Amino acid sequence: MAVHIKDQKDQACLIVHGPDQPGIVSAVAALVTRNQGNIVSLDQYSSDPTGGDFFQRVVFNRPDLALALPEIEADLGKTLTRLGLTWTITDRSVPKRMAILVSTSDHCLLELLWRHRRGELQVTIPMVISNHTNTAEDVRSFGVPFFHVPSPPGPDKSHSEEQILKLLAGNVDFVVLARYMQILSPDFLDTVEVPLINIHHSFLPAFIGAAPYRKAKQRGVKLIGATSHYVTKELDEGPIIEQDVARVTHVHTATDLQARGAYVERAVLSRAVEWHAEDRVVRHGNQTIVF
Structure with missing residues (x-):
């Protein structure tokens, strides 16, 4: 029987987690931009802005996402690891x-x-x-x-x-x-x-x-x-x-x-x-x- 999955083609979901510090939001936004992405939604939470834990969920659109994912993942590894952050990224078109x-x-x-x-x-x-x-x-x-x-x-x-x-x-x-x-x-x-x-x-x-x-x-x-x-x-x-x-x-x-x-x-x-x-x-x- 057919399953009607929402059209989420070329949409990625990025989860970021780590110690809160200045510059995380701008670093993530800049990373998405330089990888030709457009942020669709962004949610974040900090347990304490001074010494707390930071959590962020970003959904962004990027044409030909599947082809671009390896390059985006390499950029994430360099940029976010330097800030002491862990991350996962998924292709939302893949249920x-x-x-x-x-x-x-x-x-x-x-x-x-x-x-x-x-x-x-x-x-x-x-x-x-x-x-x-x-x-x-x-x-x-x-x-x-x-x-x-x-x-x-x-x-x-x-x-x-x-x-x-x-x-x-x-x-x-x-x-x-x-x-x-x-x-x-x-x-x-x-x-x-x-x-x-x-x-x-x-x-x-x-x-x-x-x-x-x-x-x-x-x-x-x-x-x-x-x-x-x-x-x-x-x-x-x-x-x-x-x-x-x-x-x-x-x-x-x-x-x-x-x-x-x-x-x-x-x-x-x-x-x-x-x-x-x-x-x-x-x-x-x-x-x-x-x-």
């Missing part, structure tokens, strides 16, 4: 490749597939991997390959993780855990070599474990929510990308809470994926700067 891991809950998965089909996510989806088969027919109806990798009971998931890593290797730029209800091992995270984005209900750590919405109802919560974050070896402690909440009252049942929670989860995860795909998220320690 990132996103794999999705899912278990039995399909609301986040279907939201991503639907938005992708509508051209709202600037990604391609080379595969969906699940430890169950209940979503296979829906996934394939979107023209996306589905792979079933069972996760056996017990603590040793090494064989399943090895199969997943083989599917991912060289084929994806990032992975989304769309309610994938398996804890990935440190060895998996060391090997995968691409960012992973997760979604969970915001009751953590207050309502850890099974049936969080039932526990929330018993506690009489007034807000429910969701958090999307990057995956690290510390469970559910990675840098937060996006969060949102919905107000509830005493009249809502546990089923009502779950339905509202699913709606928030879909929206939060979709925004996090969109921002990551558009290079709007800069990781800084265990925090993120989202432009």
Whole structure:
């Protein structure tokens, strides 16, 4: 099925990060200009103008960008390295490749597939991997390959993780855990070599474990929510990308809470994926700067 990716031909996205100091903005602007580029948008943030960290996202247009990129990258290396800055530059006409891991809950998965089909996510989806088969027919109806990798009971998931890593290797730029209800091992995270984005209900750590919405109802919560974050070896402690909440009252049942929670989860995860795909998220320690 055709995917309508926004026309971003000849547009580059430059991310700059490093110690704040006078002259960074002018140096970046001059670099773009001498490489025949025209700045389309520019966002920046400094944690402290005196001794703080500087972050910048620049989108610029440059005719025949693909041919010019090696020369631009060489200029960036000379100019920004001298200022002690790190940088990445991407061709915005090349969508990132996103794999999705899912278990039995399909609301986040279907939201991503639907938005992708509508051209709202600037990604391609080379595969969906699940430890169950209940979503296979829906996934394939979107023209996306589905792979079933069972996760056996017990603590040793090494064989399943090895199969997943083989599917991912060289084929994806990032992975989304769309309610994938398996804890990935440190060895998996060391090997995968691409960012992973997760979604969970915001009751953590207050309502850890099974049936969080039932526990929330018993506690009489007034807000429910969701958090999307990057995956690290510390469970559910990675840098937060996006969060949102919905107000509830005493009249809502546990089923009502779950339905509202699913709606928030879909929206939060979709925004996090969109921002990551558009290079709007800069990781800084265990925090993120989202432009």
